Amino acid sequence: LRKGFPEVVFCQGKTQDQIITILKKMSEQYPNLLATRVQPDHFLAVQKEIPDIQYHPTARLFILERKPAEKKGCVAVISAGTADLPIAEEAAVTAELAGSYINRIYDIGIAGIHRLFSHLDQLWQSNVIVAVAGMEGALPGVVSGMVGRPVIAVPTSVGYGAHFQGLSALLTMLNSCSPGIATVNIDNGFGAGYLAHLINQLAEGEK
Amino acid sequence: LRKGFPEVVFCQGKTQDQIITILKKMSEQYPNLLATRVQPDHFLAVQKEIPDIQYHPTARLFILERKPAEKKGCVAVISAGTADLPIAEEAAVTAELAGSYINRIYDIGIAGIHRLFSHLDQLWQSNVIVAVAGMEGALPGVVSGMVGRPVIAVPTSVGYGAHFQGLSALLTMLNSCSPGIATVNIDNGFGAGYLAHLINQLAEGEK
Amino acid sequence: LRKGFPEVVFCQGKTQDQIITILKKMSEQYPNLLATRVQPDHFLAVQKEIPDIQYHPTARLFILERKPAEKKGCVAVISAGTADLPIAEEAAVTAELAGSYINRIYDIGIAGIHRLFSHLDQLWQSNVIVAVAGMEGALPGVVSGMVGRPVIAVPTSVGYGAHFQGLSALLTMLNSCSPGIATVNIDNGFGAGYLAHLINQLAEGEK
Amino acid sequence: LRKGFPEVVFCQGKTQDQIITILKKMSEQYPNLLATRVQPDHFLAVQKEIPDIQYHPTARLFILERKPAEKKGCVAVISAGTADLPIAEEAAVTAELAGSYINRIYDIGIAGIHRLFSHLDQLWQSNVIVAVAGMEGALPGVVSGMVGRPVIAVPTSVGYGAHFQGLSALLTMLNSCSPGIATVNIDNGFGAGYLAHLINQLAEGEK
Amino acid sequence: LRKGFPEVVFCQGKTQDQIITILKKMSEQYPNLLATRVQPDHFLAVQKEIPDIQYHPTARLFILERKPAEKKGCVAVISAGTADLPIAEEAAVTAELAGSYINRIYDIGIAGIHRLFSHLDQLWQSNVIVAVAGMEGALPGVVSGMVGRPVIAVPTSVGYGAHFQGLSALLTMLNSCSPGIATVNIDNGFGAGYLAHLINQLAEGEK
Amino acid sequence: LRKGFPEVVFCQGKTQDQIITILKKMSEQYPNLLATRVQPDHFLAVQKEIPDIQYHPTARLFILERKPAEKKGCVAVISAGTADLPIAEEAAVTAELAGSYINRIYDIGIAGIHRLFSHLDQLWQSNVIVAVAGMEGALPGVVSGMVGRPVIAVPTSVGYGAHFQGLSALLTMLNSCSPGIATVNIDNGFGAGYLAHLINQLAEGEK
Amino acid sequence: LRKGFPEVVFCQGKTQDQIITILKKMSEQYPNLLATRVQPDHFLAVQKEIPDIQYHPTARLFILERKPAEKKGCVAVISAGTADLPIAEEAAVTAELAGSYINRIYDIGIAGIHRLFSHLDQLWQSNVIVAVAGMEGALPGVVSGMVGRPVIAVPTSVGYGAHFQGLSALLTMLNSCSPGIATVNIDNGFGAGYLAHLINQLAEGEK
Amino acid sequence: LRKGFPEVVFCQGKTQDQIITILKKMSEQYPNLLATRVQPDHFLAVQKEIPDIQYHPTARLFILERKPAEKKGCVAVISAGTADLPIAEEAAVTAELAGSYINRIYDIGIAGIHRLFSHLDQLWQSNVIVAVAGMEGALPGVVSGMVGRPVIAVPTSVGYGAHFQGLSALLTMLNSCSPGIATVNIDNGFGAGYLAHLINQLAEGEK
């Protein structure tokens, strides 16, 4: 179904034993694996079983990449603030592993909106944009109002008070007045990266 | 308490009889009156009792202004879309009646953000900005990131679906990353206009 | 910005006079127009001013199409139930007007899931899928688990009780375990159709 | 009232002392006991007082089974993902202890829906199905659309972001378009297992 | 799939034309039909096409019953208040049409709890209980604490204020401390009646 | 204002230093003090400064009672389950310290409703009833339907899943169909005990 | 149970026929009746059957009072704004009919807090206070901080925007920092009046 | 943009390394810095890099103040309870650092409303009031009803149960009936202090 895409394991809520068993078995069948929402202290035990697995701490991923995919096209991954990095990286690494070139543009949120303006050209040069933001979550809508590319909006749980763990950013993105946006779950960098890659692939003439 | 401010009656939830009785009595005591959230079909009956009362249909106000206040300073009232006009006008007329000059700049929402950029100078020339927006409600935050004036954000109930009658716009404004903003209740143009006038008055050296 | 896309007016919350003024003026500048969320009883008055404007009752659209766009590629628009038709048609007509071929496959919801299975081939032949569903909103996730194309999920307000005007379907779609999905606002057929067209265009080699 | 059913103690929110006192006293009166939502570190102390009590770590249960009930009929317990196991096992062990044969079919969620299809026959052979799912929670509805048996849906708190600790899965299940489903509280494996046993008993001609 | 169960059409959100087309076609294929959530003013037009269709005003149902099912077993349908009747009747008529004997016991809510006590014997004599309640929604839990039969709880939207259109009754039922209960959507009498019939059938030895 | 009532300090969210300073100063002015929501590990430090202060671990209270109030009348404090004890005791000790006789009747929730019935006489003999319950929260409503005394309902956060930290129990109590009830905040045993004492005092002819 | 209290019928959600049938039958058994939440256009039909029944339009009540209760003690009913009158009157008339003297003090909300201060003496002279408020709902808490009488707080649905149909006022009252308050459902004037009378009765030495 | 205002870093959700890097770099460019939401255990490491940085434990701030701003005008910062101090101090220190004189008046909440009355004169002497409150959050509305100065309301998360982490206080403030108030996010002392300083500056004739 997922042409060329690595197998994926969602590790949150699984015990270390379950994770090792699943990854071990998969690593015997598939060259490339992605384990998301991993805990740092599981890495040594996993690595003991699968020595060539890698750990990406910011993105909270374990990655096995025995047959790297050929990279194509361009996915822009942009984020509003420093605290959104884990989710932005989760998206970027996911799409990269699947075979997309990534253009990372971070820390261009609304509080310093002029930083965004200087990157509009680069955004037009990507096939699709993943826009990650917490707090008020306005970045994806502003970008979509200025750049004619599909925007995948990722609300993050970064914020406090009436942010309600990401609900506020989520609602902002769903209610955007500029069309050309769709939204994934709060903190779902993986889903955004996956979908961005699907679109990038299509734009590069592959189905 | 409210130096020079007209008496105010909130008409929603009051019967026509109650409204007439209250306004009649007040119009004998005070030269200036403001009735908010009025229904058009109450106007004729009210006018019969107070012939010089006026009706402002967009802002849904009845206004009695026998001793117009001297106008001072400048309050900018800006809005994102056409459907936000009733609330923007409620704010504008309230502050105007109280004695502020108003600069109305409408229809400069995020979907066409370039329209906003051409008005930044005017916004810097006001003492305070009332920013009215529904849908995603990002306008006040973007403005506050670009203009160093107090911004009073007014979320409106304009939107649908996950807008939840204005909740989404309200949360966006409360979670704004650019400081210098505070928010009033959904659709509370009156409250925003009143507060803007208070601040404008202070800026003009009056207390 | 929106290459070749018709100008769009969101009519909900606007008065008949405002709508006529806006559409009249735009129809003098642009060959193609789309007015969304229209009311049937506004049509005659609008048509009086713009005689060649058309009314699409199911999709609640007014359409002016003086220079039809050349159609390309394929967007599949699928829906779960009969009551979701207005939103599915809003998406379909939007993408069509913009220049996409549309494959409509309706009434294939979870309650009769076998109907879905017989259309999987057609779904693989489209570039992108708009999946519209109310009630439990499971259709987009099931489709995304079986077809390797980008899925734009549109929750509708069709349902009752703990559906909370579409909230339930929205949350289902945001929490989908099969990746390759992103979600637009409840009842936002327009946004989904617009985004689907953007992706379809990219897949057909146009930017 | 509960013919043949073991006495049950809900341990969450109780201190270790309270739990020991209650279980001790009950174990003198009743042959079979079930303690739910237990904490691992209470086990040794409890076992000291009731040496033949057992601990089921996945299901978070303490079990005393001095007079095992005769097993009858069949309850199918199915689950969507690995992280739902604790709740699925809570349901399975509860119904088993009460006297039902259990058919466990795990890890057949929507993301890999073909796995579900190969088990439809077994589901038809059970009297009642307990369907456990987190994330989008679509499994029970899909099963109920394909199998004519009562489905007891158990939403789990497995998920993140807009899952809101199980709310999303709960709403999905309540809004299912295929009838034949009813839902219990989020993570309430015990309640589902108990009710499934009641129905299984009826189906085996016992009241 | 649904052995002997009539075909069902959910009419809310469908136009009169859609309903007539669907029912007409189905009435040519199936002897028994159930149309739920109907509007009174659609009846004459429907009857013109299907003369032997019947209208049940309290339950808001259209019913075609050309081959009445043989009645078996017993489903108790109980309700808390007079205003819950439409939902209780929707459940009762659904199960009846499908082939269950119904014992209706209405108006036995918590405010006059002594009325409930005099019916406990009858409840023990049914195979399954549908318990319908709005307001605080405590009836199903109290019944389940006193009668060892499966209880299908139906929250209704009857109430006001912090009832939030049935949310309060729904939550009460989901959080019931007496096991043996599962809950359907707010106002979903149809779903409850359908499931009750499934269980009643099993208890009568039919699968 | 609070005739004879001890001074009260709410300790949650205060540092140990703040608590000691406040209590120290008050203990020099007033003979009786009540400190609520205390942490066990603050006790020794507090006792060092005020040697005759007492700690009530279940109710999470520090108590100084140098001039015990004369006890009068009767407040019944009832609770549904063992886990509700901390809140029930908070209410009981508060009213006791203020001068009410207390009749504690615990563990009489809906799951074993027969236990409630055997205490109805005692409830009629009290002036006012504090009814504490978590989970479904039905106890206060059932009691109020059977006993003609004012009922102060206290929802607790005891529960899980769709209990939403006490929201479910709170809504149940607010929507009770039997009148004669009013509700305090979730887990607010103190407020309930205080109000119960006020009413008990009135009933004993004191104002 | 309800010593001397009239029988009560909750008319919302009942048809005119149901209401007439119930009231007719009751009027043959009981001298005093209270029907709440009535619709004006039902009155003539009801009066035809029970000629001496009365209609109280502000409080939306039908009242039959053939054996007026002897009035005792004093219940203060206070309200914040004019739009809260229907609920305040529902409370006042309920308690009056049951046998309490009522002291009505209306329009003393926070916006004009000095009006409240001039009535503190009268509030001290009542046995119990019913405090009705919409909008921010602060009145009951302020009163309770100044008067040592039980306060029954009634939130009303008067407000807009983030008032969420009374939710805001409800939460304010539940979170009040001054003890001596308990809250009833939004707009539940009847429940407040009933409970106030129970307390007033106790204070007058009657049980 | 922010004339004379120190640069600000929001530290919540940032790692210690990120914080040090950002502050280090900024401290080389700007004389004055404000770091909000800091963790105590980061201080030593930060101080090692920037020896003259200061730590304000109550307000959870790191402050670098090499060129203190000249103080002007007056901002009153008032708070309801002791537990609100961290937020009140965050506001006070922010405005102070920016160049405002601060008048702190703490612990004047509704439960002891007479304490508020004795400070009304001082409040009139400030240009703007920051009013901080948790629990019911009524303080800002009461103040605004008595003092004709702009009130910036700051809800805090201090409370429990139906406070929902500050939601209740937030809604109270948004729904205030006395105009002249606007609200910032729950616990956003920084935003309130910043806006208060902007207004104070304007009132002192500076723009």
Ligand SMILES: Nc1ncnc2c1ncn2[C@@H]1O[C@H](COP(=O)(O)O)[C@@H](O)[C@H]1O
């Ligand atoms: N549109 C409005 N929104 C919010 N508050 C208002 C509005 N109009 C008037 N008010 C406030 O409500 C108070 C009058 O309430 P009332 O006495 O019920 O007419 C006035 O003092 C105003 O402060």
Ligand SMILES: Nc1ncnc2c1ncn2[C@@H]1O[C@H](COP(=O)(O)O)[C@@H](O)[C@H]1O
């Ligand atoms: N049905 C719709 N849902 C969401 N956004 C829409 C819809 N129709 C139009 N829009 C957007 O709203 C903008 C027009 O808003 P307006 O200027 O108020 O007519 C358009 O540029 C579209 O991007």
Ligand SMILES: Nc1ncnc2c1ncn2[C@@H]1O[C@H](COP(=O)(O)O)[C@@H](O)[C@H]1O
């Ligand atoms: N009142 C109802 N509530 C929930 N589901 C229903 C209801 N009535 C019918 N249904 C379900 O909806 C399906 C029909 O939907 P439709 O094809 O839209 O008429 C039926 O198969 C039923 O399972």
Ligand SMILES: Nc1ncnc2c1ncn2[C@@H]1O[C@H](COP(=O)(O)O)[C@@H](O)[C@H]1O
């Ligand atoms: N405590 C706070 N609450 C809300 N916003 C803040 C806070 N502290 C700083 N900010 C804003 O967040 C911006 C800095 O964000 P960052 O670049 O992530 O450090 C600043 O420009 C401030 O406007």
Ligand SMILES: [Mg+2]
């Ligand atoms: Mg765009």
Ligand SMILES: [Mg+2]
């Ligand atoms: Mg600014």
Ligand SMILES: [Mg+2]
């Ligand atoms: Mg897919």
Ligand SMILES: [Mg+2]
């Ligand atoms: Mg089924």
Ligand SMILES: [Mg+2]
């Ligand atoms: Mg039972």
Ligand SMILES: [Mg+2]
């Ligand atoms: Mg009672």
Ligand SMILES: [Mg+2]
């Ligand atoms: Mg008091």
Ligand SMILES: [Mg+2]
């Ligand atoms: Mg004021």
